[in-house]
Amino acid sequence: MKNHMSDMSPEEVRQLVRKGQMTGPTAGMAASYAQANLVVLQKDLAFDFLLFCQRNQKPCPVLDVTDAGSPVPAIAAPGADIRTDFPKYRIYRHGVLTEEVTDITPYWKDDDVGFLIGCSFSFEQALINQHIPIRHIDEGVNVPMYKTDIDCVPAGPFSGKMVVSMRPIPERLAVRAAQVTSRFPAVHGAPVRIGNPQSIGISDLHQPDFGDAVTVREGEVPVFWACGVTPQAVIMEAKPDIVITHSPGHMLITDIRNESLAVL
């Protein structure tokens, strides 16, 4: 067994998860590879949700969509099974969390469609590679996330405001952070705003709507990126009969190298 799960291959991590030997958060595992969020919807809602993602690519960057009834993400991880390879799942009925499980095989239906959504871990790695510090990692907490007053473009029953994540960046590095993350449109891409939280409807940085507050130091500017919590919030508002998501922080390790997601 490898000393560090960060050195494992995606398949090695997925095997541990599939066997139930790893049920915790996936941050830092198989570090060069993209991790994916999950949304499972029934086929009748799949077109409108895919359309919502297409219209709101910054908060909803789609890495892969499974064929109806197939649990295999053929593009992102052909050897994976989305019913078993996330460490933890949440089941929502009519917008209410009813169960948290480690295997959704009993819930899987013939017309289910799985959406794998890109995650900020990929661009955080790119920032770290540039020696740009990530405060919530250094402080050992979840990234702070905020509801904004930015409207998503609606599609069918799906509509709502964009949720953003915030990372405090030294002012001299803010432009570099924008450049570096612009290379990765498949995982939220460039920031939506640098500084001035009020301008996007955030009144108090110390009171995030999701995740944990982090320290913003003298000489740092808060930088806001579109966040994958957006599609989840939008789906809950639409209150489908049933929707399955990953549990926060408990992602699928794909076979896609972070660096291969760069457009330049």
Added chain:
Amino acid sequence: MKNHMSDMSPEEVRQLVRKGQMTGPTAGMAASYAQANLVVLQKDLAFDFLLFCQRNQKPCPVLDVTDAGSPVPAIAAPGADIRTDFPKYRIYRHGVLTEEVTDITPYWKDDDVGFLIGCSFSFEQALINQHIPIRHIDEGVNVPMYKTDIDCVPAGPFSGKMVVSMRPIPERLAVRAAQVTSRFPAVHGAPVRIGNPQSIGISDLHQPDFGDAVTVREGEVPVFWACGVTPQAVIMEAKPDIVITHSPGHMLITDIRNESLAVL
């Protein structure tokens, strides 16, 4: 009236088209703005086609998708009507071209979904801005297009090979051409291949499958980009009851500035 249609606004061109006063090709009109290809499908095929586009973004870059039954592309051109604002349309029944018309209002159905697909005009403008010559423009012909042996990722009934367009580029500028077009993933983006046509199944550059052959000069390398003819070819193979497309070269002028499509 403006001296040159290249200086007109998108809305001005669309008005002329809508009134039937302009029924020709749109190349060069409202030159700073993105032009869009069209595919209209009935709702029951829309999910699989959107999925096909999501899985094959280089040949099928989606700029906008209309809500079922709505002819208004709310993101790309909120003042436009896709039933009247393309100069010419083609109607295909079971994969066979049956009519060419200038107005599809009589054909429009309550559950029709319109897909606006990005077009190479946008990145050609970016190349021209870098003083990289575009041979088929200089020779006054259509861009040469070739079927390759590159498989698209299938989705539902949609599958087939990628079609590419070719532009001969001076060898010293080929890398620059790749860089410049990489900025525009929403309009086919980076080349799929530089040189060696045989490596993607093209046996004779002088015999394009679509469009016209162009001169490749000494010291030039053929550069291949994914082409918007791909989704059309794939749809014809699927032989839906009815599908409506724009006529080749007869595009919609959107309100999206080419330069705003750049990711960097």
